[in-house]
Amino acid sequence: MSRVWSGSAAILSGLIIMLGSATASGHEFWVEPSNFVLERDGRVGVRLCIGDGFEGWSLARNTQRIEKFVAAGPAGEQPIIGLDGSEPAGIARFTAPGDYVIAYRSSRAFTEMPAAEFDAYLGDKGLEQIVALRKQRGASDRNVREAYSRHSKALIRMGDADGSVVDRPMGLRLEFIAEPELRRADADGLRSFLLLHDGKPLTGALVAATRPGTTDGDLKVRTGADGRASFRLRAPGMWRVAAVHMIEAPGDVAADWESLWASLTFELASPTSVTARGAGAERNPPCRNKIVATAMQARP
Numbered sequence: 001m002s003r004v005w006s007g008s009a010a011i012l013s014g015l016i017i018m019l020g021s022a023t024a025s026g027h028e029f030w031v032e033p034s035n036f037v038l039e040r041d042g043r044v045g046v047r048l049c050i051g052d053g054f055e056g057w058s059l060a061r062n063t064q065r066i067e068k069f070v071a072a073g074p075a076g077e078q079p080i081i082g083l084d085g086s087e088p089a090g091i092a093r094f095t096a097p098g099d100y101v102i103a104y105r106s107s108r109a110f111t112e113m114p115a116a117e118f119d120a121y122l123g124d125k126g127l128e129q130i131v132a133l134r135k136q137r138g139a140s141d142r143n144v145r146e147a148y149s150r151h152s153k154a155l156i157r158m159g160d161a162d163g164s165v166v167d168r169p170m171g172l173r174l175e176f177i178a179e180p181e182l183r184r185a186d187a188d189g190l191r192s193f194l195l196l197h198d199g200k201p202l203t204g205a206l207v208a209a210t211r212p213g214t215t216d217g218d219l220k221v222r223t224g225a226d227g228r229a230s231f232r233l234r235a236p237g238m239w240r241v242a243a244v245h246m247i248e249a250p251g252d253v254a255a256d257w258e259s260l261w262a263s264l265t266f267e268l269a270s271p272t273s274v275t276a277r278g279a280g281a282e283r284n285p286p287c288r289n290k291i292v293a294t295a296m297q298a299r300p
Helices: 002-020 115-124 128-136
Strands: 028-033 042-052 055-059 066-073 076-079 090-094 098-106 109-113 144-158 174-178 190-197 206-210 219-222 228-232 237-248 257-268
Touching: 028 055, 028 098, 028 144, 028 237, 028 257, 042 144, 066 090, 090 098, 109 115, 115 128, 115 144, 144 174, 174 237, 174 257, 190 237, 190 257, 219 228, 228 237
Parallel strands: 144 257
Antiparallel strands: 028 042, 042 055, 042 090, 066 076, 066 098, 098 144, 109 144, 174 190, 190 228, 206 219, 206 237, 237 257
16 A cells, blocks of 8 residues: 555656646646536536646645636626635536636746746747846846746637627736637638737737647747737637736846736537537546646646
């Protein structure tokens, strides 16, 4: 029994170390509901996920890190409830047909990393201007203390109600807003997303569109002068758009730099599929409940 636990502990320790260095390794964070489309009123489980590309890990709810965790819909805003340490991290029940936006905002957390590792992470996230600024200041060889926070959304639709808003601003510091054509794009699949920083369009940010749980590569484009990024998204299933914005840390924050991580998850239906599911139907989500889910709180 001790050997089994020793082996499990070693695996768990390795996973914790890997996920704990999420900034440097480019791990993303996203909100993933148990269903993106509901046929009728029902309960939706909401996972907080960390990972990249093919696989993700669900994180247990950490109340101390949550600044905002709500769903906005036809009847207004409601909290995503849950017990500290629970997985999935939250549960909501939707009763009125229409569109719902789940929004999550975390408090700041901190990480430290060697200079070369920090520069590699900046390059991966399209933040070369920070590399240049560090070089200009003669700080390229200095280790870095970074503050970071998460700003994530997911879109859910219930029933066939007309006239509702697909997406809407939720007051996050860094926030994606899907354009209305998200669910009714033409044959070329062009879909656009507005990226806001403190309520204003963010120019030149690198945005990646990914289908988690698949081996598809990322689609990447920078936002234009209007803060919009457009992709041709044709494949059905769950998509995630994500971006990182970095600023100098405010004077009252004990860090060199502050990064804001934004993501938006949604589902594109297959043209031949049924457009709504039963309220109790469960997907096979790419964000899975691993052993690490209740044993660590890596970058929630």
